[in-house]
Amino acid sequence: MNDPHLLSLTVNGTEEEVLVEPRRTLADVLRHDLRLTGTHVGCEHGVCGACTVLVDDAPVRACLMFAVQAEGADVRTVESLDDGVRLSDLQQSFSEHHALQCGFCTPGFLMLAEGVLAESPDAEREEIREALSANLCRCTGYQTIVDAVHATATSRRETTA
Amino acid sequence: MTATDVPGLEVRTAEPRFEGRRGRWVGASIPRHEDPRLLTGRGRFVDDIALTGMLHAGFVRATVAHARVTGIDLSATRAVAGVVAAYDAADLALGDIVALLDRPAEEFTPTAMPILAKDKVRFVGEPLAIVIARDPYAVEDGIEAAVVEHEVLDAIVDEATALRASTRVHDEAPDNVLLDVSMFDTPGVDEAFSHAHVTVEVTTRSGRQNALPLETRGVVASWDARDDQLLVQTCTQVPHQVRTLVARCLDVPERTVRVTVPDMGGGFGQKCVVGREEVAVAAVARRLHRPVKWIEDRREALTAGFLAREQTYRTRAAFDADGHITALDVDVVCDMGAYSCYPFTAGIEPLMASAEMPSVYRVPAYRVRGRALTSNKAPTAPYRGVSRPQYVMAIERVMEKAARALDLDPVEVRRRNVITEFPYTGVNAVTYDPGTYRESLDLAEATIREEGWYDVRASDDRAIGIGFCCFSERTGYGSEAFAKRKMTVVPGFDLSEIRMDTTGAVVVTSGTMNHGQSHETTFAQIVADRLSIDVDRVKLRQGDTERIAYGWGTFASRSVTIGGSAVALASERLGELLCRVAAHLLETRPENVAMDGDGGVVQLDDPTRRLTYEEIADVAYLRSHLLPKDVEPALTATASFDVPGDGTFSNATHAVVVEADRGTGAIRILRYVCVEDCGVVIHPQVVDGQCRGGIAQGIAGALFEEVTYDEHGEPSAASFIDYLVPTVTEIPDVSISHLETPCAFTENGAKGAGEGGTIGAPAAVLNAVNDALRHTGVELDVTPIHPRTVLSALEGGL
Numbered sequence: 026m027n028d029p030h031l032l033s034l035t036v037n038g039t040e041e042e043v044l045v046e047p048r049r050t051l052a053d054v055l056r057h058d059l060r061l062t063g064t065h066v067g068c069e070h071g072v073c074g075a076c077t078v079l080v081d082d083a084p085v086r087a088c089l090m091f092a093v094q095a096e097g098a099d100v101r102t103v104e105s106l107d108d109g110v111r112l113s114d115l116q117q118s119f120s121e122h123h124a125l126q127c128g129f130c131t132p133g134f135l136m137l138a139e140g141v142l143a144e145s146p147d148a149e150r151e152e153i154r155e156a157l158s159a160n161l162c163r164c165t166g167y168q169t170i171v172d173a174v175h176a177t178a179t180s181r182r183e184t185t186a
Numbered sequence: 187m188t189a190t191d192v193p194g195l196e197v198r199t200a201e202p203r204f205e206g207r208r209g210r211w212v213g214a215s216i217p218r219h220e221d222p223r224l225l226t227g228r229g230r231f232v233d234d235i236a237l238t239g240m241l242h243a244g245f246v247r248a249t250v251a252h253a254r255v256t257g258i259d260l261s262a263t264r265a266v267a268g269v270v271a272a273y274d275a276a277d278l279a280l281g282d283i284v285a286l287l288d289r290p291a292e293e294f295t296p297t298a299m300p301i302l303a304k305d306k307v308r309f310v311g312e313p314l315a316i317v318i319a320r321d322p323y324a325v326e327d328g329i330e331a332a333v334v335e336h337e338v339l340d341a342i343v344d345e346a347t348a349l350r351a352s353t354r355v356h357d358e359a360p361d362n363v364l365l366d367v368s369m370f371d372t373p374g375v376d377e378a379f380s381h382a383h384v385t386v387e388v389t390t391r392s393g394r395q396n397a398l399p400l401e402t403r404g405v406v407a408s409w410d411a412r413d414d415q416l417l418v419q420t421c422t423q424v425p426h427q428v429r430t431l432v433a434r435c436l437d438v439p440e441r442t443v444r445v446t447v448p449d450m451g452g453g454f455g456q457k458c459v460v461g462r463e464e465v466a467v468a469a470v471a472r473r474l475h476r477p478v479k480w481i482e483d484r485r486e487a488l489t490a491g492f493l494a495r496e497q498t499y500r501t502r503a504a505f506d507a508d509g510h511i512t513a514l515d516v517d518v519v520c521d522m523g524a525y526s527c528y529p530f531t532a533g534i535e536p537l538m539a540s541a542e543m544p545s546v547y548r549v550p551a552y553r554v555r556g557r558a559l560t561s562n563k564a565p566t567a568p569y570r571g572v573s574r575p576q577y578v579m580a581i582e583r584v585m586e587k588a589a590r591a592l593d594l595d596p597v598e599v600r601r602r603n604v605i606t607e608f609p610y611t612g613v614n615a616v617t618y619d620p621g622t623y624r625e626s627l628d629l630a631e632a633t634i635r636e637e638g639w640y641d642v643r644a645s646d647d648r649a650i651g652i653g654f655c656c657f658s659e660r661t662g663y664g665s666e667a668f669a670k671r672k673m674t675v676v677p678g679f680d681l682s683e684i685r686m687d688t689t690g691a692v693v694v695t696s697g698t699m700n701h702g703q704s705h706e707t708t709f710a711q712i713v714a715d716r717l718s719i720d721v722d723r724v725k726l727r728q729g730d731t732e733r734i735a736y737g738w739g740t741f742a743s744r745s746v747t748i749g750g751s752a753v754a755l756a757s758e759r760l761g762e763l764l765c766r767v768a769a770h771l772l773e774t775r776p777e778n779v780a781m782d783g784d785g786g787v788v789q790l791d792d793p794t795r796r797l798t799y800e801e802i803a804d805v806a807y808l809r810s811h812l813l814p815k816d817v818e819p820a821l822t823a824t825a826s827f828d829v830p831g832d833g834t835f836s837n838a839t840h841a842v843v844v845e846a847d848r849g850t851g852a853i854r855i856l857r858y859v860c861v862e863d864c865g866v867v868i869h870p871q872v873v874d875g876q877c878r879g880g881i882a883q884g885i886a887g888a889l890f891e892e893v894t895y896d897e898h899g900e901p902s903a904a905s906f907i908d909y910l911v912p913t914v915t916e917i918p919d920v921s922i923s924h925l926e927t928p929c930a931f932t933e934n935g936a937k938g939a940g941e942g943g944t945i946g947a948p949a950a951v952l953n954a955v956n957d958a959l960r961h962t963g964v965e966l967d968v969t970p971i972h973p974r975t976v977l978s979a980l981e982g983g984l
Contacts, residue, residue: 048323062234063227065451067400068484072906075400103227112225120221123871126879127702128224129231129401129451158913161906163400163452164702166878166943167914 034095036061037105045092052076052087054095055102063103063132067161074160077133077140078102084140084159103132106139115139115177124173126164133160138174146182150175209715210783212934215871216721219706229449232404232421237477240406241270243467244325244480246315246332247490248307251343251562251899252353253336255305255314262331263317268324271474272332274315275302278469281435283462285528288672293367294533295359297560299525301435301462301469307336308355308524309564310901311490316466318478341562341899345498345519348559355524355560364526365533365558369540372613374551378513382504384591390580391968392948393892394496394521397569398911399701401451402482403491405464407471416443418468421450423458423699424739427529427675429731431460432468443468447729450701454883455569456492457701458741459527488909489901493893494569496521497535499580505588509602513551516543516580520573522558523565529675532558535566535573537671543577544612546623546658546837547585547603552613562899568741570883571659571944578657582949583967586956596953597631600656617832618658622925626839626861627656629923633859634841642843643957649846649980650856653954655946658837661864661938662747664829677738679828682752684713684760686821688807690785690799692717692724694756697737698749699728703876703940705745708868709753712934716757717764718783719799726753743938746868747834748827751933755825763823767806768797770814827933834929836937838862840881840946844954851977853889853955855918860946863925865937873939874922880943882917887944888951888969890916 029044036059043058055061055078064087067075071089078087079101106113112120115138125131134157141148141156148156154171162170223229246258260272282298303314317328340353348355348362355362379385405420416438422428425445433440450457463480471478482491500517518539522532536556543554585603589596604627605612608620634640634652643650660667665678680697687693694713700706710724717724727733738744761781768787769776772795782788782796789795803821805812810819843857860877867873890910894902903909928935948969955971964979 046323056234057236060236061227062231063229065231065401066233067402067451068906070484070905070907073400073484073911103225107226112222116225119225120217123215123218123875125221125224126704126875127399127401127450127452128220128229129399131224132227135225154914158915161400161911161913163398163454163883163911164879165875166880166882166920167917168878168919169875171914 030093032092032096034098034100036100037102043092047091047093049092050088051090051092051095054092055087061102061104065129065132067130072161074137075130075133077136077160079136079140082143084137103135106135114180118173118177122169122173122176124165124169130160130162134162134170142178142181146178148178153178211711211714211721212868215869216707216711218704219710220704224449231401231449231451232406232419233481235406235419235448237406237408240477240479241318241320241474242322242325243470243478244317244329245313245463246317246329246334248303248310248312248314250307250336250338251310251341252339253307254339255303255307255334255336257335258315259333260315262333263328266324266328266331268321269317269319269328271318272315272328273470275300275304278302278466280465280469281437283431283435283460283528285526285531286674287531287533288674293365295364297356297358297364297526299462301465309562310899311486311564312524313462313466316470318470318474341897343561343563343895343897343899345521345559348561355562359560362560363557364522364560365536365556367537367540368555370614371553372551375513375515375553378504378551379502382512383507384505384588386503386505386584386587386591387501388580388583388587388967389498389500390583391498392495392576392579392887393970394563395494395569395887395891396488396491396893396909397454397456397494399452399454399456402484402487403457403461403463404481405467406477406479407468408477409472409475414442416468416472418443418445418464419448420445420464421457422447423453423701423741424460425699425729425731426697426737427739428460428464431528432465435465436469436472445731447699453701455494455572455741456567458739459492459530459567484906485904489904490564492527492567493523493564494566495576495887497573497576499576501580501584503584503588505592509588509592509594509599511547511549511603514544514549515553518554518556520558521561521563523561523563525565527565527567529673530568531673532560534568539573539577541614541616542574542660543581544614545578545581546605546656547581548605549613563895570880571941572742574659574945575884575887575948578655578945579949579952582655582953586953597627597654600627600654604656619834619930620927621658621835621837622863622927623656623658623837625925626837626863630654630839630841630859630861634843637857639843639857649848649958651844651954651956651958651960653842653844653950653952653957654839655950655953656839657946658835659743659942659945660833661743661836662829663742663744663833666831667833679826680737680748680752681734681824681826682756683734683822683824684753684756686760686799686803688803690723690803692719693727694724694753695727695734696749696753697734697739698745699740701740703740703745704869704872708746708872709750711868712750712754713757716754717761718781719785743836743940746936747932747938748829750936752825752827754933755827756823759823759825760821763821764799764802767802767813767817771797771805771812830931834932834937836862836864836939836942838942838946840950842950842954844951844958846955846958846976846980848980851973851975851980853971853976855885858918858920860920860943861923861925862942863927864939864942865927865929866935867924867926868934868936876939877922877943878920880941881920881947882912884944884947885917885951886912888948888971890970892970
């Protein structure tokens with residue numbers, strides 16, 4: 026049952042092959058096999074959302090998904106957001122609004138927000154608030170996270186308008 | 187909004203004895219230095235560390251709350267594929283964790299916390315053995331294979347069973363009391379009650395909570411033969427205390443232990459005590475000469491991590507006909523769980539409550555008894571606020587009840603009692619430095635009134651209530667204040683070293699430990715102003731016991747007050763050194779030069795003559811033969827700082843408007859106003875963030891979070907399904923106003939802002955809920971407030 030399986034998937038645009046036990050989670054493969062440690066694990070039972078990544082453009086809890094379920098999938102993690110020199114508009118907005126303190130939940134919120142903004146580019150503050158209730162933050166009191174995502178949504182609309 | 191914006195409100199600004207130092211950087215919300223790496227996933231948290239040959243650890247834990255251990259069999263564990271080793275207490279033979287107070291036997295009972303349980307387990311989740319394997323999955327397999335035999339004993343799970351039980355959690359404590367101190371019984375208490383116009387009695391209780399940093403605890407330990415040193419990389423708020431205790435438990439010289447701290451995903455006090463798991467993992471890494479990692483899982487964090495808060499206050503207060511409090515009599519009982527934490531001991535909560543219970547009010551006569559009980563529950567650590575949320579809740583309920591009894595407005599009762607003259611020495615022998623107690627109360631009330639909430643409350647047929655909480659918070663206890671608690675390990679001072687390199691860039695160290703508070707930014711602001719350099723030229727280094735002789739880490743809102751003062755002093759000394767060298771090189775008197783605000787030293791009587799810091803540093807390191815004879819090479823300076831006397835107090839008033847849902851009993855917060863005074867604000871956005879985050883945790887305690895146990899001591903909340911952490915939909919937006927009373931004796935006039943939000947919110951919310959229930963005849967004095975309680979009040983009262 027625990028025989029290793031050769032997994033193929035695309036992570037942040039790069040094709041990867043990893044030998045995994047069937048019980049290994051996607052979070053562990055990303056963090057420990059591919060050393061993409063930006064994705065954090067906060068509860069391992071799908072509630073806190075710190076491990077949120079995009080799988081085929083949809084936000085997914087990487088702690089609840091077995092890696093083998095991601096066979097052939099296109100996975101995006103927080104490491105894909107900046108260009109190596111500059112922060113993305115969303116990351117910049119998080120910094121400007123002080124939407125992070127310890128930063129542990131931040132990658133999950135960023136990926137959740139990217140998923141939400143892609144799905145609902147017209148979202149206003151209340152809708153954003155509702156969507157962000159998927160994840161937990163223990164430091165900020167959430168207000169500035171909502172502000173940051175809302176500001177990004179607004180500026181993206183202005184840019185595309 | 188500022189105080190002066192409120193029509194009709196006369197604000198008396200406290201006279202500053204010290205003008206807070208503001209400069210180019212202090213006072214500005216500059217981009218945080220921490221942000222780029224944390225936003226791009228390039229931070230380094232403890233679970234991100236991977237070392238060659240690293241093994242993984244996990245713990246066999248007690249499945250019952252109280253039992254005599256008759257056997258541990260790890261043979262099947264050791265046979266599991268991937269398992270490398272497994273040890274119980276006898277195998278490791280480590281010293282116990284012992285935290286002491288310098289108090290007589292009738293006041294304090296010393297107890298020991300073994301690193302791994304020996305003959306007895308005292309709570310569900312207590313570690314019994316450590317399993318080492320090649321990967322974390324095999325660790326779990328190994329733990330599952332362990333066999334533990336025990337004889338179950340009766341569990342002590344509440345105050346009633348603890349105080350009357352024949353069962354003892356610790357043999358040394360026959361009545362299950364670890365601390366019993368009657369700190370004050372000042373003259374006139376009984377007389378005041380016998381002459382009271384009104385006597386108010388209230389029993390307030392707060393549920394057991396988890397501080398719940400989103401990053402659980404964790405450690406990577408490795409042995410370095412060349413350095414003859416154990417490297418312990420751990421997420422702790424107190425790296426030097428971990429080093430001291432690891433050395434003591436392993437019985438090795440302290441120089442053979444180095445503790446470093448990577449990025450931390452919060453702490454909130456849970457990580458300001460030393461965990462037995464940290465010591466066990468360190469011991470195994472030393473024994474195996476292999477790196478070993480342990481990452482606590484969420485179930486362990488919820489059941490076996492340090493918990494907090496479960497306290498009961500039986501308070502009586504006497505009032506005269508004018509609404510002035512004339513006496514306060516309090517019995518404080520704190521359920522500290524199975525063990526005393528290091529370095530604070532089980533006494534920390536009742537002692538702080540006893541010392542500070544009179545809060546922001548003029549109390550002429552005071553009696554208090556504080557007790558710490560031990561029980562078969564996970565032990566506690568001082569969570570953000572440390573007994574202040576509880577004693578503030580008790581005295582703020584007193585004010586509300588007195589208002590009802592005297593038929594006065596609750597804010598008016600507070601106004602008649604709040605301290606307005608400073609410095610004020612209270613009946614509790616504590617001297618309070620200037621603050622804005624009355625001003626914050628007035629502004630909070632005026633804001634709620636101006637916004638029309640009193641009209642909404644009066645006219646609406648919904649159950650709407652308004653609640654207030656006025657409080658202060660001693661921030662940054664110095665060693666003198668901690669010594670009064672009679673701890674044998676007395677925190678207080680902090681050290682800093684600053685170095686300027688040949689490029690004029692600066693590295694500064696601090697014994698404090700950032701875990702979300704933005705020290706890398708705020709400390710850099712302080713340094714940059716003192717040296718007149720760009721803030722990006724300053725790098726803070728914390729969390730490495732090799733870089734600083736000793737430190738007390740980060741807790742009790744001490745970092746900016748104490749650590750920030752130490753870095754300011756060190757910077758000032760470095761500035762003096764730069765000027766001295768420059769004067770020599772410019773061939774003028776030291777009084778004739780000054781820092782020019784632009785990264786250089788200028789000659790005052792001839793501003794064309796100037797040296798940049800790079801030019802001075804070039805001499806200090808690379809051409810030291812040009813230095814003055816009495817100046818040693820290198821550009822370094824050190825400083826220490828300690829807060830004198832009783833320390834400094836931040837203060838705030840919170841005002842909350844809530845609606846109790848008539849259909850479900852759920853509480854919705856309609857408006858939250860915070861008026862705070864933490865002295866000089868170094869970084870306004872960061873202070874706002876501390877307030878909002880603190881308030882969110884206070885609301886969590888008031889309305890949602892509780893760790894409960896059944897009669898056998900089995901914890902009921904082992905996942906986030908049962909432990910209700912509020913999300914963005916439960917936490918309201920908070921508006922914050924700042925009053926600013928600079929502290930006279932910290933270097934920057936700052937007072938500390940880490941805990942206030944958490945302290946004020948539970949009482950403010952509880953008072954607001956009671957106001958919403960004012961027509962029902964029901965009064966609630968317990969948190970968390972359950973919807974079913976509110977609903978039955980609403981239904982019964984209609």
